[in-house]
Amino acid sequence: MKHIHFIAIGGAIMHQLALALHRKGYIITGSDDEINDPAKSNLAEAGLLPAAFGWYPEKITTDLEAVVLGMHARADNPELLAAKKLGVPIYSFPQYVYEVSKNKKRVVVAGSHGKTTITSMIMHILKHQGLDFDYLVGTRVAGFDSSVKLTDAPIIVLEGDEYPASPEERRPKIFFYHPHISVLSGIAWDHINVFPTYENYFSQFEQYLAGMDKETVVFYNNEDTEVQRVIAGSAGHVKTVSYDTPPFHYVDGTAVMDTKAGPVSVSVFGRHNLLNMQAAIDVCMELGISEADCYTAIASFTGAARRLEKVKEEKNLLVYRDFAHAPSKLRATLNAVREAYADHHLVACFELHTFSSLNEKFLSEYAHSMDAADEGIVYFSHHALDLKGLPTLEKSIVKDYFRRDDITVIDNKEELETSVRNMISHKNKPVFLLLMSSGTFEGIDWNSVSSH
Structure with missing residues (x-):
């Protein structure tokens, strides 16, 4: 029976590949220095969650058919070095x-x-x-x-x-x-x-x-x-x-x-x-x-998760979320909503979350990307900048790059919630709130927003 070991098993696709091979009958082991949900729960349910987080080169033996290496691992990973030393075949997940x-x-x-x-x-x-x-x-x-x-x-x-x-x-x-x-x-x-x-x-x-x-x-x-x-x-x-x-x-x-x-x-x-x-x-x-x-x-396809996915619907409010984070994706998504819901007041809320979107060298690519919205908010957190090792951003500079004078730039979670509530309430026509991010807006519960 094939024994495959995953270095950085907690990744979104890595753990799904591990589970797929487990279902296929392979022996699966793995390591990671941190595993969060849903990967943590999924691996635990299948009996594949590592007993302890960290890297353990003793897990690498010549009995392994292969090692699958995830992007989260560093080049000096102790388990990777052990696999090289023992001559165990090493694959990236696409190679495997x-x-x-x-x-x-x-x-x-x-x-x-x-x-x-x-x-x-x-x-x-x-x-x-x-x-x-x-x-x-x-x-x-x-x-x-x-x-x-x-x-x-x-x-x-x-x-x-x-x-x-x-x-x-x-x-x-x-x-x-x-x-x-x-x-x-x-x-x-x-x-x-x-x-x-x-x-x-x-x-x-x-x-x-x-x-x-x-x-x-x-x-x-x-x-x-x-x-x-x-x-x-x-x-x-x-x-x-x-x-x-x-x-x-x-x-x-x-x-x-x-x-x-x-x-x-x-x-x-x-x-x-x-x-x-x-x-x-x-x-x-x-x-x-x-x-x-x-x-x-x-005709019966309802969409992929977080791709123009409906979050909430009430009498005068539609709330959708979309994975859009690149400039071309923002434009396409906003234009789609504008065309399909021409009679709605379109409020667009976009979170700068990826390395590219938080990098000032890339921000000029977002010029006019939110012009289709009636009102727009751009949000970023200083925590996200810290995690990616990027310098701080000034709200005024971010605003300039979007080339829209009336856009609101916010770097505080509580202020974001308040601003969104204000923008979607007391309108004389129905409101479409579009939330665009590859992140979570720091865990805001958008189900709680209301136009009332």
């Missing part, structure tokens, strides 16, 4: 996922934005059609018990990621999946801590395409000029198929796709999500599902 899916048809969704949504939509359609498949996705998806599944299924759907694979392997995760089918959803600079210039970031997608086999099919976003540029320059040896936003209209805030077979109402809204939906349908048709069956299936 490829190892266990070499004989599967691999679908990889790549790009700066839309990856999770497109991956989730593909999963939903395949499940609706009763196909047997494995998957790896970055969040909880309705109808699925976990975010990683590894069995003997003939297909695997993978959410790709341009972030480095591990401390030992600094190349992007997407380089290691070797897809038969891929989606390229968009290119917009991100991860400034790893890719200090846009040109450096763009080149990762050039290398991703250049490394593909000539039989690979790439579906690409024809509405993104940077995607068009990378396809023109680096994808001449593969089969490329463009996709665009399908025809649709709104009926009382519900998006209705105008298909050849007639109108199809869907549960997501926004041009970017309809564009994502088209990508998912194209992939599923490439996998052999009819267009009609794709439409039937997608």
Whole structure:
């Protein structure tokens, strides 16, 4: 029986991969210096939570089939050094996922934005059609018990990621999946801590395409000029198929796709999500599902967690949250809400939380990104700056970068709650509160907000 050891088992995807291999019958052990929920509870329930936190090189023996190394571990990690000394095979999680899916048809969704949504939509359609498949996705998806599944299924759907694979392997995760089918959803600079210039970031997608086999099919976003540029320059040896936003209209805030077979109402809204939906349908048709069956299936898709997810609804208030954190994501999400809910007063609240968004060198990228909102708040915490080792930010400087005179910048949690309550109350029309962050606004309970 294979024994796999995870260094930094508490990561969001790392622990899900560990659980998937555990379900497959592997012996799984792991270590980490800190594990928080939901990983802590998930590992404990499966009997995989380490007895004590910390690094224990004695856990590394020649009996191990492999070590899977997470990004949280440092290059001088004692267990990593022990594995090297003993000659135990060391993999990053994407390298190991490829190892266990070499004989599967691999679908990889790549790009700066839309990856999770497109991956989730593909999963939903395949499940609706009763196909047997494995998957790896970055969040909880309705109808699925976990975010990683590894069995003997003939297909695997993978959410790709341009972030480095591990401390030992600094190349992007997407380089290691070797897809038969891929989606390229968009290119917009991100991860400034790893890719200090846009040109450096763009080149990762050039290398991703250049490394593909000539039989690979790439579906690409024809509405993104940077995607068009990378396809023109680096994808001449593969089969490329463009996709665009399908025809649709709104009926009382519900998006209705105008298909050849007639109108199809869907549960997501926004041009970017309809564009994502088209990508998912194209992939599923490439996998052999009819267009009609794709439409039937997608009508019941309710979305991925924290991707334009409804938090609360009352008479004159809608509250949604979205994972948007990069400038292009803010624009797409705000424009989607503005179009679908044109009769609402749109209040947008955005938290600077990622390394890039909290870095003054990157902040100019956010110019005019919140213009679609009627009122806007930008929030950041000094605790987040400290955790990322970044210098303090002045509220006035942050405001200048957004290029909107009436935007409110707040660095205090209590003040944020008060300001939001004031903005959503006593309006002469219904209010749409949009919360955008890859964080949690320091744990604020948004269910408690009310327009009354």
